[in-house]
Amino acid sequence: MQISPLLESLISALRCLPGVGPKSAQRMAYHLLQRNRQAGLHLAHELNEAMNNIGHCKACRTFTEQEICTICANVRRQSSDQLCVVESPADIFAIEQTGQYSGRYFVLLGHLSPLDGIGPSDIGLDLLKSRLASESIHEVILATNPTVEGDATANYIAQMCNEFNIVATRIAHGVPVGGELEMVDGTTLSHSFVGRQKIDF
Amino acid sequence: MQISPLLESLISALRCLPGVGPKSAQRMAYHLLQRNRQAGLHLAHELNEAMNNIGHCKACRTFTEQEICTICANVRRQSSDQLCVVESPADIFAIEQTGQYSGRYFVLLGHLSPLDGIGPSDIGLDLLKSRLASESIHEVILATNPTVEGDATANYIAQMCNEFNIVATRIAHGVPVGGELEMVDGTTLSHSFVGRQKIDF
Ligand SMILES: [Zn+2]
Numbered sequence: 118m119q120i121s122p123l124l125e126s127l128i129s130a131l132r133c134l135p136g137v138g139p140k141s142a143q144r145m146a147y148h149l150l151q152r153n154r155q156a157g158l159h160l161a162h163e164l165n166e167a168m169n170n171i172g173h174c175k176a177c178r179t180f181t182e183q184e185i186c187t188i189c190a191n192v193r194r195q196s197s198d199q200l201c202v203v204e205s206p207a208d209i210f211a212i213e214q215t216g217q218y219s220g221r222y223f224v225l226l227g228h229l230s231p232l233d234g235i236g237p238s239d240i241g242l243d244l245l246k247s248r249l250a251s252e253s254i255h256e257v258i259l260a261t262n263p264t265v266e267g268d269a270t271a272n273y274i275a276q277m278c279n280e281f282n283i284v285a286t287r288i289a290h291g292v293p294v295g296g297e298l299e300m301v302d303g304t305t306l307s308h309s310f311v312g313r314q315k316i317d318f
Numbered sequence: 319m320q321i322s323p324l325l326e327s328l329i330s331a332l333r334c335l336p337g338v339g340p341k342s343a344q345r346m347a348y349h350l351l352q353r354n355r356q357a358g359l360h361l362a363h364e365l366n367e368a369m370n371n372i373g374h375c376k377a378c379r380t381f382t383e384q385e386i387c388t389i390c391a392n393v394r395r396q397s398s399d400q401l402c403v404v405e406s407p408a409d410i411f412a413i414e415q416t417g418q419y420s421g422r423y424f425v426l427l428g429h430l431s432p433l434d435g436i437g438p439s440d441i442g443l444d445l446l447k448s449r450l451a452s453e454s455i456h457e458v459i460l461a462t463n464p465t466v467e468g469d470a471t472a473n474y475i476a477q478m479c480n481e482f483n484i485v486a487t488r489i490a491h492g493v494p495v496g497g498e499l500e501m502v503d504g505t506t507l508s509h510s511f512v513g514r515q516k517i518d519f
Pocket residue numbers: 174175176177178179185186187188189190
């Protein structure tokens with residue numbers, strides 16, 4: 118029984134959003150129609166703008182509607198000799214939130230995955246290589262995900278850095294701060310043992 | 319640090335969706351940009367279509383892009399002498415899913431709430447009254463929510479039905495089928511005692 122084809126289409130379109138199943142898509146559609154049509158129209162406008170105009174930064178490959186993103190265009194950032202390599206633009210956002218890092222970034226937009234046919238050029242490593250060759254970079258911080266693919270990708274890039282005599286470092290993996298030891302999985306816990314550090318007095 | 323104003327605007331616009339906080343809005347925006355821009359543009363289109371073209375059925379007030387919704391326009395439904403009153407269009411969807419009801423509907427788009435200044439005319443009761451007066455309706459099934467306001471609204475409409483010598487019934491409230499007794503709240507449990515029925519052999 119199709120009560121409103123337009124409503125059904127909206128509900129089905131909302132399911133393109135990650136984590137949105139049939140029930141919540143329905144709830145979203147009814148909510149917008151009943152309470153906030155202006156917000157629905159505004160969302161439509163922003164979706165159009167973003168999907169059509171956001172591209173990738175020519176230097177770091179993160180999302181931006183400009184040639185060069187605001188981080189890469191920042192003079193203070195340019196004078197840093199650190200480059201942090203991440204898998205996705207969302208990782209930059211997370212790292213920026215910490216306020217701990219003030220260097221530049223490079224976004225792979227994925228990771229090496231030979232079985233899926235994803236090789237070095239698919240994750241922008243030619244561009245990274247040319248940056249390592251031409252810019253004054255002292256340290257490359259490898260902040261890819263702590264997965265098999267993320268680790269393999271980090272190792273591959275570490276070898277590239279070695280060719281250019283650039284220090285490659287890997288972010289520490291271990292027990293999350295504030296977490297309880299007994300809740301942490303075994304792999305993480307063994308990482309936290311291997312990566313243990315001497316307490317200095 | 320604004321990396322991409324368009325991206326930030328999209329993330330903030332996504333928060334108009336119920337149940338979407340800052341973290342999931344961000345995840346949705348990145349997902350669409352990285353994996354499925356076509357779906358993002360399609361969603362924008364469907365949002366525009368729905369927000370601009372979906373209105374309310376002139377007979378039952380549910381959402382529809384036509385004058386009269388497909389349920390009200392259905393000849394078999396018109397020959398039914400039952401009218402089911404619900405608070406929101408989503409309730410029709412839920413009742414239709416059960417396959418138990420084949421009569422007509424009336425959508426209040428809310429409930430009586432004197433403290434918020436919501437009176438009978440705000441929930442379409444003039445229209446309902448004219449339908450009770452002019453159509454051949456034998457039973458009005460009151461399926462408003464089992465809340466204080468929903469109950470009060472049901473009682474008010476039951477009195478209207480009485481003026482027209484139309485039977486008013488209230489849907490049963492009780493322990494959900496498949497639920498565990500000990501998980502049910504006290505009010506529901508006492509409803510299920512008051513509404514107990516004799517087992518016929
Ligand atoms: Zn950049």
